Each structure stands twice: as structure tokens, then as C-alpha cells.
Amino acid sequence: MPAQLDHTIVHSSDRFASARFLTGLLGAPEPRAYGPFAAVPLANGVTVDYADFISSDRIIAQHLAFLVSEDEFDEIYARITARELPHWGGPGHAEPQQINHHHHGRGVYVDDPDGHSLEFLTHPYIMDE
Secondary structure: OOOOEEEEEEEEEHHHHHOOOOHHHHHHOEEEEEOOOEEEEEEOOOEEEEEEOOOOOOOOEEEEEEEOOHHHHHHHHHHHOOOOOOEEEEHEEEEEEOOOOOHOOOEEEEEOOOOOOOEOOOOOOOOOO
């Protein structure tokens, strides 16, 4: 049986600010405190747990991709543009202020307050078999 992702921990400078940034884009409920984390539960049972980063080093940016429906994408993209957030059609800040139409769907990238790349896509990547 293949493993299933249960949760991932994302370092942040302010766990609740970062978690609220994500829930605000998703239109999801307020993140909840869970031990040292601000937890954002997703529809498939996976939880994104934001943790305050305690170190003298910088936060290493991560990439989180969220598969959403076409309607959810429209809502998320409307929130991105209403907030006038910088966004990109490609990774690495390629195609500024655009979306993409890869893999028979749509996608957009936006950075959270700590520089983590959040990708919202409507169709999973097509892997060569």
C-alpha cells in the first residue's frame, strides 16, 4: 500500500499570520492551535502545520501545491487579485501577474509572507508512464 501524507510542517516567522494567509486565500476556516502549531486542515485529511521558526538561520522557502476545483481556482484567483498580490504563471517567479494553462488546467503561484511558494492548480501534473 502506498503511503499517504498526513501532515507537513512549514516554518514561519509568525505561525498564525502565515496560516491565516493560506486560509484567507482558500476561503477556509480560521487555523486552529494544535500544540506549537497553527494547523490548516485540508479536504483530503492532510494538515499544513505552521510552526514559529526559532533559529539564527533564515527560513528555507518551501513549495506547497494545492489541487483545487475550477470554481475554487476562480475564487482563490479573485482573492489574489483583489489583494493585489504579486503572482506568477510559472515557478521561480516566471510570467508575472499571469496564470498558466498547463496539464489541461490552470495554475498560479503566489508567495506567502515568509517566501514559501503556494501553487494552486486545477489539474494534477501528467506524469509519463
